[in-house]
Amino acid sequence: MTSRRTFLTQAGLASAGMLLAPKLLSAKSINGIGLQLYSLRDELPKDVKGVIAKVAQAGYKEVETYGYSKQNGFWGLTAQEFSALLKWHGLKTPSGHYGMDEYFTSGKMDELNSYIEAAKITGQTYIVIPSLNHELIKTAADFKSIAAKMNKVAAICKSHGLKLGYHNHNFEWHEVDGTTFYDTILAETDPKLVAMEMDIYWVVRAGKNPVEIFKKHPGRFAMVHIKDMDKANHELNTEIGSGAVDYKTILGQAKLAGIKHYIVEQENFTNISWYDSIAKSNAYLKTKLYL
DSSP: OOOGGGGOOOOOOOOGGGSOOOOOOOSOOSSOOEEEGGGGTTTTTTOHHHHHHHHHHTTOOEEEEOOOBTTTBBTTBOHHHHHHHHHHTTOEEEEEEOOOHHHHHHOOOHHHHHHHHHHHHHTOSEEEEOOOOGGGOSSHHHHHHHHHHHHHHHHHHHHTTOEEEEEOOSGGGOOBTTBOHHHHHHHHSOTTTEEEEEEHHHHHHTTOOHHHHHHHSTTOEEEEEEOEEOSSOTTSEEOTTSSSOOHHHHGGGHHHHTOOEEEEOOSOOOSSOHHHHHHHHHHHHHHTSOO
């Protein structure tokens, strides 16, 4: 899978002072904490079964997939085999990241149909757009065109009992003709059909306040990516609770935002094993934020 960081742009950082006073979440979370498997992109192709077993051992109840293809399935496993593996370890997969550039470029349905099939087999609810080729969103007119296509894809997903989602980085806030791609998506897509998956780290990297976005668009954010920002190098991730992002404040607005799934993601591991890292993040969310 092509690294999503290929498409990232550099932006300003948000200061800790922009966030509001903490408000802890209820101790009774409906859904378990999930892990975006992109965090383990180096390990999964080598030993998908062993890695999934370790994810469950680290305390996760859900996973979010990425990189599925009809040819290679989920790291060499068919959708049926991967679904059985998850069930064996007591894991669910409510959502998956599926590259949609083919549909948005040409309107071809082949990949989309394969994604729908995989999502239904694995029991997923959300087919999430992980990123977009920047060539598709250069102008404000492009923004509207893609938003309209997202509504069409979302209607197709709905006909199969699924829902479309969109995951952000920070390029979505690059202003063009007085607007941004992110603002356009929120304004032009049908809230009943298109769910937003806020990657909180990238919102902060963009110099935006997640809480203010939640307030402005209540109920739009079915999922959040939780990854922390290294205090010394803001371009790196670190374990949840160890970095510069004030998650107590941000996730305290979960009810307002409409969050149903909390998904840990970490794109690098520094001076710590991947297993210890994901276990530490899970423990922090459970013991300090009561997810």
